[in-house]
Amino acid sequence: MHQKSESLAQQVASLESSATTPIALAERSLQRASQCVELNAFASLSEPVVMAQAKEATLRRQAGRPLSPIDGVPIAVKDNYLTKDYPTTACSEALPLEPRGVDATVVANLRAAGAIILGKTNMHEWAYGATNNTSNIGPTRNPHNLDHITGGSSGGSGAAVAAGIVSAALGSDTGGSVRIPSSACGIYGFKPSYGRASRHGVLPLSWSLDAPGPMTTNLEDMAYLLPYFFGADEKDASTFGARPFQACSNAQAPKLIKLTGAGLERANEVDKAVNAALLTSGMLCSEWDLNDVDSYFSAWETILHCEASAYHKHLFQKNPSGFSSVTRAHLEAGTRLTGVELLEAQKLRSRLLDVLLNVLPEWDALVLPTLPVVAPKQGDDWQEFGGKKVSTQDSMTWFCWMGNLAGLPCITLPVGQSDSGLPIGLMLMGRPNQDEKLLDIATKFERFMLHPALNKK
């Protein structure tokens, strides 16, 4: 069911040359969605809502007054972003099925640019898990093989892009939720630096770890979308110092460090694909054995559960049966952690940043596989790799949580596939607030990986 759609850049070019119209793009997305119902990618999708937006965009284009280059491009939105014309449920029974009448800042920015908000995508309940198997509308399925999971929590967005329903979708990322399904579905995902992109109107999981981000079919499209994410938003205090997006193309001979060590094991086929990509790219890359990974992971988990429990306290009190059994257990665990433990976790957070930014030799990007395994089979609860037996849930966040704990910008790009044909992704992490440089490094990395001769010039 995997089908690469036109990229967002191709859709923009077709609209600008009048080779297509927003109505035609919307009809194509709706038709493709109806061919892909087995993926269970959407929580809400309404033809009248979509076509009303498409007609308005088409009229603007016909009058020669598009609101922006992306005016008339359909974009799918994860079901934890508030949208004025669709319900926002976070795929939980605890929230009402009525639209709230307001848009999250990123959605409002895209709508003001004329993008068609196609529908709301399936997700792991409250984004509190990374498999996408716990959802009030059932699990999503991987377009590369329906018997495998998409990963999550933005699994519906990953499936919708990989199946060619849309060229781009929105996700949110607390421990990898943009990057995990992007990697498992063979697409591109970007988690911005903490405080660079507005979280306003994206239902929180853990407010000091959460970041909204785009998921696309290529890297070029990130530059079209990131301007609608970045910059100060008076409704999100974490963004008060945020710069707007400013494209960068001057990353010269970037230095990469591949992180290894206990707690960062990966399956052989994954390591092989990542090493092959690094070698082919010809970019300078050294290796660093990171110590104390388990303690940093515990810090991430402490902050996650404490903040999630605090955020959900009132809703849980009011409607406990609206939360799934596993989510209830997570929330209960959060309340049993002490204030001292939370502060110890914050201390470890500072230490990880100090180690990554000041103890490691000079670097421009850190390299890890995005996932230690390819997309697991539906129903498989355990994964074995590198001599470890790990729950499928933990295997999904295995590398990704570090970017959230440290607040670093992260990007995943596909670099190969397993013998079984499932995608393998490579993750690059940049220095804080150097999101544009990271995108430039990723673009060059991919160009050299695909065309090694270019790096020899």
Next chain:
Amino acid sequence: MEADLELTVDQKERIEATLQRIRNGLKIEQANVFEEPAHTFNAEVFNASEK
């Protein structure tokens, strides 16, 4: 949580496993035990090379 809910055996086991794992991780002694925690989270302030 305050909601008076009967927890299932599976939930109790998950909670116990989560707390045990977290506490094992947190107790790993760090080099400077007198360090202060982050009061506010701003990753960029740690970027010494940028200062």
